[in-house]
Amino acid sequence: MLIANMAISDLLFPIILFPVRLVDLQVGSWLIGGNLGQALCKLHFFGTYISSLVSVESLVLITEDRFGAIVVPLHSPLITSKQCPFFIVATWIIAMAVHSPYLAVSKLVEYPGGMRCTSQWRGTFGANGNRNFVLVVAIVFFYTPFVLLAILYSVILIKLKRQAHPGEASANAEEQRTRRIRNVLKMAIAINVVFSFAGYHCPVRG
Numbered sequence: 001m002l003i004a005n006m007a008i009s010d011l012l013f014p015i016i017l018f019p020v021r022l023v024d025l026q027v028g029s030w031l032i033g034g035n036l037g038q039a040l041c042k043l044h045f046f047g048t049y050i051s052s053l054v055s056v057e058s059l060v061l062i063t064e065d066r067f068g069a070i071v072v073p074l075h076s077p078l079i080t081s082k083q084c085p086f087f088i089v090a091t092w093i094i095a096m097a098v099h100s101p102y103l104a105v106s107k108l109v110e111y112p113g114g115m116r117c118t119s120q121w122r123g124t125f126g127a128n129g130n131r132n133f134v135l136v137v138a139i140v141f142f143y144t145p146f147v148l149l150a151i152l153y154s155v156i157l158i159k160l161k162r163q164a165h166p167g168e169a170s171a172n173a174e175e176q177r178t179r180r181i182r183n184v185l186k187m188a189i190a191i192n193v194v195f196s197f198a199g200y201h202c203p204v205r206g
Contacts, residue, residue, distance in 0.1 A: 013051040020117070029111075050098075064152065070159055
């Protein structure tokens with residue numbers, strides 16, 4: 001369920017972002033005006049960034065679940081099947097709460113060349129509003145999770161490499177161990193991709 005949640009959030013990102021970017025490249029301005037245009041402008045920024053944050057949160061939960069299953073398999077699961085729906089809903093609530101300022105700063109502005117959807121932090125939260133917001137979000141939801149996941153996956157890899165297997169089933173056990181290590185490495189690569197992607201799309205406009 002957590003992987004499906006991350007897949008949905010990953011899919012939501014291009015659905016929201018790409019049409020707007022394509023129109024901007026082809027036309028050079030926002031096409032829809034009035035109240036509907038203002039609402040779509042706000043949802044454009046808001047939806048884009050919450051989808052990225054949900055992906056990061058889901059990746060953290062998936063890693064914690066794998067950490068518990070591999071490193072402490074005899075203990076109760078860190079995330080049970082009954083708790084999964086709660087955690088999934090929580091990822092979206094947290095993401096929406098964190099990026100709710102975009103509902104206030106995102107505005108449709110009329111320029112000589114047409115309408116533009118922009119984020120105007122200075123007029124809403126002051127001159128340093130955007131900088132402070134980006135700094136807090138980057139530390140709490142980018143750098144901290146990155147360090148946490150790097151530590152967890154390092155421990156998982158060490159645990160897998162140290163596992164001993166009976167001699168009679170050494171070939172089969174070694175194959176299973178290799179497969180598990182490969183899966184862990186794939187997830188570690190996914191971490192770098194997701195966080196690089198999230199860092200690249202970190203809001204910087206004022």
